[in-house]
Amino acid sequence: MSRICVYLGSREGNNPAFRQAAITLGATLAARGHTLVYGGARIGLMGELANAALNAGGKVIGVMPDHLVEREQAHFGLTELIRVPNMHERKASMAANADAFIALPGGIGTFEELFEIWTWGYLGLHEKPMGLLDTEGFYSPLLTFLDSTVSYGFLAQATRDMLMDAPTPTQLLDALEIQLA
């Protein structure tokens, strides 16, 4: 039973598989007794994920900067909503409150959060597992690019290997839980 931080889109994307992946992940986290930590919004995939975890009886902690409470429609039905003054505090709080990290499909906000937590791991600031949910091959171009970055000599293979990936929530959680054990 761990606290799993999930980064994902504040939009839904245009493939229903992304919404379904968020819902399945939320329900699976709750069923396995994990606490969900996320950005605290009601909108987009973020809202779908949180509601799925809550509906399955799970605990959900949201971390929302004050200036986004209206724009991202803060979710006031969570187990806990942590209000923070800015984006930096949001990421710091999410990281401090989590034992592992998952990125679902999303946009540049998702990418920024993922890359920051990965670089914190690479710099030795944490040893928490991290993984990509590669729904419908959304992250495949990025995974290919990361592997080519290794071959160009800009990324160590050991650092590349810190980022797991799997096509389904169940497979990704299975892999993360081995590292959390």
Ligand code: AMP
């Ligand atoms: P997006 O993937 O662009 O839909 O964004 C997903 C979430 O990331 C949204 O809640 C954004 O507010 C959030 N986000 C964007 N940039 C940052 C940042 N620099 N620090 C923390 N959260 C961010």
